[in-house]
Amino acid sequence: MSILRRLSNPQIKASKSDNKLIHYFLANGLKACSSSISEISADCDISHATVTRFARKFGFETLKDFKIALAQDLGAQDNDSHGKRTAINLKESCETTAQKLLQLNQTLLSQTAVEIGFESVTKLTREIVGARHVFFFGIGSSGYLARDAARKIARIGIDARCYTDSHEIMTHSAMITNQDVAIYISNSGQTPELVKSAALCSKKGAMICAITAETTSPLYSFTDITVLHAVHDYDLAQGYADSRLSVFFIIDLIYIELIKLIGEKAIKQKQETQDAIESLSNSD
Structure with a gap:
């Protein structure tokens, strides 16, 4: 989950000083990211140690690490935008759009690197290596991602399979065992077919993993391992x-x-x- 979203909906037990700091960072955006600890302390009327403890409550070793992550989350926004992504203008040049997309994608990957949870990736790879079968499940555009993942991993000798049709997903979910790993790719974690599949696979004792952007979704409630990623959005017609x-x-x-x-x-x-x-192309 992004720093902005964690600040807007804090999961920590926030003290009065913490609430001051949450308001400060949300209100000041990139300006807060460039402020020194002395400036932040003075503006919020709290001690340096309290500011440092605040950063640690959000999982960062130092205030600097916290500010870097927040700046990456804010991305291309200016001081007045406070959370609104750079809009794509229908009349702008191709070059301008390309620069905006480049900036958005750089921010997206930076956010993902912050949110991903490297311990989860390490745990997942160990589970994959020890599994009898690895099933990738995805619907729609997530299905293409699931297929790419299964194909790539199969090439290094792992029995990786992919199913993107709802009937096939449920069929193989019914046959899964506690020696298998089921990996779901779903941005929202709310796709009904995937949620039903995860519920069934969980009952069968399989290891459940979700590659998702949401930790409050129905799919998340069934997962043993969650690998989080960021999502970028920008205005184009009705949004994207x-x-x-x-x-x-x-x-x-x-x-x-x-x-x-x-x-x-x-x-x-x-x-x-x-x-x-x-050898296939050489034989033609």
Whole structure:
């Protein structure tokens, strides 16, 4: 979950000083990110130690780390926008749009790197290596991401499968066992077919993982491991939100961590699968 959202809906036990700081950072945006600890302390009438403790309550070792994460979350916003993403203008040039998209995507990946939870990725890779089968489930655009993940991971010798049709998802959910891992890709975590599948797989004793942007969704309630990503949104006609880039980033990270964990065997298998694929074009 992004720092802005965590500040807007704090899960910590906030003291009076904490509430002062929450209001300060939400009200001042990027200006607060460039303020020194002395300036923040003076503006909020609290001690330096209280400011440092506040950053730690949100999971950061230092105030600097907290401010970097907040600045990344604010992205391309200026001091007056306070949470509103840069709009895409229908009449702007292609070059202007490209620069905005580049900035948005850089912010998206920075946010994802902050939110992802590296311990979750490490735990997931260990579960994948020890599993009998790894099932990737996704519907719609998430289905394409799930298919890419399964194909990539299968190439290093892991029995990874993907299902994107609701009937196939439920069929294989009914056959899953406690030796398997089920990985759901869902931005909102509210897709009915995936929620029903997760409930069934959970009853079967499978390890459940969600790659998602939400921790308050129905899908999240069934997960053993959650890998979080950010989403960017920008105004274009009626609005647009996208998370594909951040999910691809997570899939690549999982893939590389698996290779690191498995070692030479994975590298050898990857080369063998690559050779097999290339032999198809050579035989034409």
